[in-house]
Amino acid sequence: MTRVGQFLINFFLFVFVSLQGYSQQKYWVLFKDKELNTKAAISEKCKENRKTLGIPEIQASDFPVNKTYISQLQAQGISVINQTRWLNGISTYLTPSQLQYTKSLFFVQEIVPIDSKLILAKTSPTLEPLKSKDDLRVDFVMKQVGIEGFLQAGLNGKGVTIGVIDAGYYGVSESPALGHLFTENRILGIHDYINPKKTNHFDERETSSDFHGTEVLAAITGKSQDNKLLLGLATQANFYLARTDTGGREFRGEEDNWVAAMEWMDSLGVRLINTSLGYAKGFSNSKEDYKPEQMNGSTSIIARAAKMATEEKGMIVVVSAGNEGDDRDWRIISTPADVEGTIAVGATNEAGLKMGYSSIGPDFLDYVKPNVACYSLYGTSLAAPVITGFIACMLQANPKLTNKEIKGYLQKSSSLYPFGNNFIGFGIPNASKAIDLMQNPAREPLETRNITRTISVAENDQQVEIAVKEGETIAVFYKKTPFLVLSQDAQKVRHNSIVLKRNSKVKHTTVVTKEEVIEVIWL
Known part of the structure; x- marks a missing residue:
């Protein structure tokens, strides 16, 4: 056989194999x-x-x-x-x-x-140190959720094991904020579902997203060696890590890896999971894309697995809500944040309003999503781990709490409760309120819990005036139903009150001040 003939055979064999793979x-x-x-x-x-x-x-x-x-x-x-x-x-x-x-x-x-798009938020946290009396420095979000409450109670996640399911952990071993995980042997195991043969999990970079899990981990447990700088709430927790997604050129969904990781962690007895991942749109075959209406908590396979984890296995699954809030073709949460039993976390700005990118809850759900929210400039991927650390402190205080009890106390401790909405859920949790609820679940109301009231505006009245302290900045949510937000804004109070005017599209308005939550119902 001539060289040309052999070349042609090899060429067509290559093409055939390639087409078969394609x-x-x-x-x-x-x-x-x-x-x-x-x-x-x-x-x-x-x-x-x-x-x-x-x-x-x-x-x-x-x-x-x-x-x-x-x-x-x-x-x-x-x-x-x-x-x-x-x-x-x-x-x-x-x-x-x-x-x-x-x-x-x-x-x-x-x-x-299995053909869906993985949604990863960019993560580039910038520390904004605030000094307290003992010179402890924390990021703004730590102050926002009331870290002092956990510190005073001696809660830091000790004895709690957390599973993190993410896209990579490049640089963990070199991160000053995560050094204690190695000196104190707090990483109990790691499984790479993308590259099972990989042994150098922390120092070998394969894709541009391999740092994502590192930043997430820092937001759960990061701290300086001298304990003067805290990036996360669960600084004494233990961890199992799973890499289930890659940020390379693989566009097909890797939900199967996520499910495998969940089963692995459950088999080990891990109850608390952080997963700053979500699946939404598809790429390869538009006929198999997820549609917004399928984010209903039961359609996707990954949602079925998350539902089983929360309803049958007793697991606490904390999920980033998604970063599609500005995408007019999507806007809503991704899966598995759509599952009722998961704790979906949105992102707020410093005023307590939803960040533009933060995904909202669909209008067809009969439960509130997201569940809670907190400050994050860089995506809900960094909001979810804050709440995971928060929950780790709750579990340290009472390891016997069920996932439903944890979710209930978390939501009741939050800034909007009981007037949750599809922008930021029940709002921003508070450590002192959560501790109080766990210790005295049946006692209402207490000074550390939300002071709430409802104002009904008669059909003939075109406006309502609400007394608020002068100089305070308040958050206002304008809603077409008790849960669905049309718009939001922050207002600086002048003359000790604000005036809300009737709008035919607005049926409910939630006003959030430093002292109370007011629900205005337009009759």
Whole structure:
């Protein structure tokens, strides 16, 4: 054979293989049943947690996926990327012919495409130090959530284990703010689902997003060596880390890695999870894109997994709300922030108003999303870890709290409660209020909790005047329903009052002052 002939054969073989690879699509393949005669894949710590929370120690979803089913698929050249016990299936790449074959199998319940856009917020936190009497320096958001309450109670996340699911941890070992995690052996384990063979998790950079998890980790637990500078609330917590997404040129969704990481952390007995990731629009095939109306807490596979984690496993899942607030074609939260049981975190400015980029809750949900919010200039990716640290302090105070109790106390301690909305949820949590609620859950009202009142404006009245201290800056939310915000603004009070005028589109107005929350109802 001539060299030209050999070249042509190799060339066409290369093209054929390339086209075969290009035609592959990533899917979930979910099975109808599973093996229940094997050992549940969970630790004793996981069982202990569930026993404490009063939920079944061993559940059907803890048992492995049926090996026979997997072997039959592998015999057809179908490789397994991830297995999921919770959803009972695998993720894999399928060619069109493999897809048709898989659909014909008697044990296959459902085949779902995985093809969605990962939403990562940029993270470049700038410390804005504020000095207190003891010269402790903290970022503005630490003051905003009332860090003094936790410090006075001696709460710093000690004894609490947090799972972080993110896009990379480049630079963790060199970060001065995270040095204590190594000197005190607080990183208990790490799993890289993008590159499982990787051993140098902190010093080897593969993509531009590999620092994202590092910044998130600092916002949960960061501090200086002399303890004079705090970046996070949970400075004494322990951590398991998972890398489930890459910021490289892979545009297909990697939700399967997220689900695998959740199952891994649950099996280890980790209850509190921070995931500053979200999935929204798709790229490759527009027919398989998520649509805004599908952010309903039950459509996406990742939402199904998050729902199982919160409802069946007792996990506390803190999720960034998303950064699509300025995107007119989307605007709303991404998944899994849409799941009712998760704690979705939005971002505010210094005045307590929603940041423009912060995603809002859809108008078709019958529950409030996001749940809470806090200050962040650089995306909800850095707001969520603040709340994760906040919750770690709550769990340190009372490890027996269920995820529903944690969520309830968190929301009740927040600045808008009980007048939550789809811009910032119930507002900005407060440490002292949360501690008070945990210690005295049935006692209302207390000085440390919100002072609230409702004003009903008669149909014939065109305005209402509300007394507020002169010089104070207040936040105002104008709503078409009790939950759905039309607009917001901050007002500087002059002459000891503000005047609100009737607007035919506005049915409710929430006024937030330093001392109280006022709900105006326009009859």
